[in-house]
Amino acid sequence: MTMSKKVLIIDDEIDVVAYLRAVLEDHGFECLVARSAESGLEVIIEQRPDLICLDIMMPGESGISLYLKLCGNKSLCDIPVFFISGMVKEEEFDFRNLVPNRDIPRPRRYIEKPIDVLSFIRMVDKEIGSVRPSNEAITKAKHHE
């Protein structure tokens, strides 16, 4: 029996956490949850997730700040990060402007809220696993389109 992959969701918004958790669990991923960047870092160190879904604007430390900490830590820098935020990608999420130097690698993905379930799961799958999307997710995604 193979262990399911662990995805850490870091978002201050309870509804976003519940939604992402439900979607990921439905597709066979194990979910970890943190409601702030500070507690997120503790979970990362303790549990070492396979993927981090990270919000940007949160009370206290921002998602960008946590991302910079991970990039600066040799043992954590290889964990893939998906930013999930309400910022419009082209206009607001100017990554190079948000980080202090050009050596910081871009995050693996930037996903705009609200998420498209099917493509979100495909991205997660491509990044960390081989879990196929369930039929119901496909139907729902088609319905969305």
Added chain:
Amino acid sequence: MSNAEDKKKGKLGEWLYKGLFEQVPFNIAVIDREFNIVEANKNFDSYFGKWKNKKCYEVYKKLDSPCVGCNAILTFQDGRVRVRDDTGIDQHGNESHYVVHIAPLRKSVRGKVDYIVEMSRDIVETKNLQMQYQLLFERVPCYVTIIDRNYKIVRANENFREKFGDVHGKQCYEVYKKRKNRCPNCPAAKTFKDGQVHHSNQVGVKKSGEKAHYMLTTSPLSRDIDNVPHVIEISVDITETKRLEREVIEAERLAAVGQTVAGLAHSIKNLLMGLEGGMYIVGRGLKANKKEMITEGWEMLERNLTKTTSLVRDFLSFAKGRLPELDMVDPNELVHEIIDLYGTIAETSGVRLIAKTKKTVKRAPLDRKGIHTCLTNLVSNAIDACQMSKRKGCEVVVGVDDKQGVLTFTVSDNGMGMDYDIKKKLFTTFFTTKGGQGTGLGLLTTRKIVKEHGGKITVDSSQIKGSCFKMSFPRKNLKSLFTHDSLVE
């Protein structure tokens, strides 16, 4: 009188006349009836050159025959003194301008005029200056007019004539503004009255019919402030500047609309995420027939609908462009109202809410609802900052002060302060640190209301001390917002 004395006096007179003739600062020439120059002083000699055995017109103008309209002939005829401006050619061949004074010389008072004496003085410098002034008057890139006490334009420069048309003999108000009578608050009238310089912004109508915006300065054309016969009006055309100003305001407005729409879209996306999440979980619960899952999803839907309502409400309150409705309000009373309103919420959040009012604070003309909204936003933010902080025994102080003509409300907390990044974004549309709990419009609305009162809002915050928001309202601005009639003491 002895003969010797007579001789002595005669000699003195001769010296005197000789000295005067040579040293007076004029060119003097004596001319006979045939236009021959019979005597001239050294000044004349050095100005016009050799004159002996020459006719006056040969020397003055280098002509072969008497000048047309010769004034000397007239003086020979009627014996009267004449003065005129004239032009000639000096000994170097340059054109010369001079004023000439022509007087008769005769043996007896009623006798025939045998000679005339012409006293001329060079005015080339004066003429040059006059020409420069004329050029300056005509070409200066302003409108320049000179009006008399009847408001009639007596002179207008080229620029003015070009834009406002033929102005000769017309009244200034007729030409500048196409009016039939004098303008109210006429700045020229003030200058006529007090002899002082006055400035004002005016709107006139050009001959093409288009509006002209200009900055007008009226100055007395006299050194005597009690008697101003003429006023000079100098205006700078600012029509183009006004147009650019309007364009900038329009561009800023469009940019603000763009920013607002982007921010609104951002908030809506978050709400959609919540609503879609709710639907997903309800669907999941129905599929699995799990009541608790359906309940969870349903609660998500409810929460996000409530948030939608508050977003719309806040947005409308922000977008509403209205003038403050002013009333004489007791600022201390306002502070107590807010403390009462938030007392329970603060207590349940474990935050002490303290009022710092002062008896010296006097009533002020304020929009009660508006200031209430501002204080509500600031106090609710302060309580949130306390809750986000790990510190125990947090407190929020709502204070009011009234000194040096400035009414100040302060809301300070010792909760979680802000770092530089957050402070920078504080007053931008839809920025929130409260995740889904805030719309990001509270501080923006607060600032808008404060500005509408002619006041300003400042913030001092650090992550160690907490934050202090200060709304200051200069009383003179508050007062000027209202007419006295609208004040109810």
